[in-house]
Amino acid sequence: MSAGTSAVPADTSAPERPAHRDGNVLRWLAAYTASMLGDNVYYIALSWAAVRAGSPAQAGVVMAVSALPRALLMLGGGVIADRLGPRKVVIGSDVVRCAAVLAVAALLWATGPGLWPLAVLALVFGTVDAVFMPAVGALPARVTSHGQLARVQGMRGLAIRFASVVGAPLGGLGVALGGAAAAFGLAGLLIAVSVPLLVSVRIRELPRDDTADAGGTTAWRDLVGGLRYIRRHRVLAPLMLAIALGDLGFVGPLNVGLALLADERGWGASGMGWALAGFGTGAGAASLLLTVRGRLPRAGHVAGYAIITGSVAVGALAHAPSVVAATGVAVLIGLLTGLSGALCGALLQTQSDPAYLGRVTAVSGLVSLGLTPLSMPLSAAAIGVWGTGPVFAVSAVVCGLGGVVVLAARDLRRVELPR
Secondary structure (H helix, E strand, O other): OOOOOOEEOOOOOOOOOOHHHOHHHHHHHHHHHHHHHHHHHHHHHHHHHHHHHOOHHHHHHHHHOOHHHHHHHHHHHHHHHHHHOHHHHHHHHHHHHHHHHHHHHHHHHHHOOOHHHHHHHHHHHHHHHHHHHHHHHHOHHHHOOHHHHHHHHHHHHHHHHHHHHHHHHHHHHHHHHHHHHHHHHHHHHHHHHHHHHHHOOOEEOOOHHHHOOOOOOOHHHHHHHHHHHHHHOOOHHHHHHHHHHHHHHHHHHHHHHHHHHHHHHOOHHHHHHHHHHHHHHHHHHHHHHHHHHOOOOOHHHHHHHHHHHHHHHHHHHOOOOOHHHHHHHHHHHHHHHHHHHHHHHHHHHHHOOHHHHHHHHHHHHHHHHHHHHHHHHHHHHHHHHHOHHHHHHHHHHHHHHHHHHHHHOHHHHOOOOOO
16 A cells, blocks of 8 residues: 555454444545536536537537446446555546546636537546546445445435435536536536545555455456456345346336326426436435445345335336326335445445455446446337337336346345444
């Protein structure tokens, strides 16, 4: 470990401090929240500037530019996070993202909107995200004790919900007051806030056995070794499959499908907004539950049954007779999928060897960001041919298969969160 890294060894004799009362965890959480707020404001600014600078099709291309490098480089980003350490990678990534956003803000302020600067910014953001996201996933295991990782996962979920609720209005306010340049400037400043907070976070040293394979290997061998580690792991291998199936069955209906359902039923944008608000409320409640409780007994069983029950709710959403009913079903979907998602995330954290956590997070992120978005255009096309009911039903079956995988894999079904 480098001399510049602030590290604290685990003290097994000291009583464990709850994560929500640990100043070190709270500094990390504040940094993460500021960074996520900046991300939300950035996407509002990027979409607004792209629409103003070009046609809707060109704006769509600009918004999609970041997806390709993120998907292609994510696995390599996990290797970098494990080799260099997640805190160092997150700090460096936030510095680069902040500098890029502020540079484009200054350029737009001086010359007005243009598609090329926006496309370059999106490309830089997507490339850096490929390294940033695995490091962010690996960092909690280095800032808190093993027994608090589930609670930290709940706290992280609350931060994501807070950033999504507050970030969009902040971005809109920035655009209203000073245009896209002001919104980009605000996003850069929010990301910048995370840097000194992260510098002040203390990092736990890895156990000697976990760092034994860190030196003397190439990046390619590290990547292959990480994939082999996941494939051979009795919990992580089926868990990755369950996450993939759950996301593939969930993302299409709750993104594209819900908009088409609202249009079909005449609910309008406000009806879709109420349903999305219901989903966010349910997901936030699930994160709050895990934050308060710290752990849930029989985590594998709970995750499996929550995925299956949530999949039934996804299928039922297509048959909701009114906005009120759809909102109620969406709350249930958010609660169940939020609970299963938080538990799956906590199990990834607690079951992974810390030395492989960046690569494990990278594979999970690649599944969520690289594979599941493919279900959105497929869902839209299928709904155009067969309607919302059959497509939601098929999506529910795919999602439910994730729960079946959890319950069918003995080691995953019986896994417990640490006390």
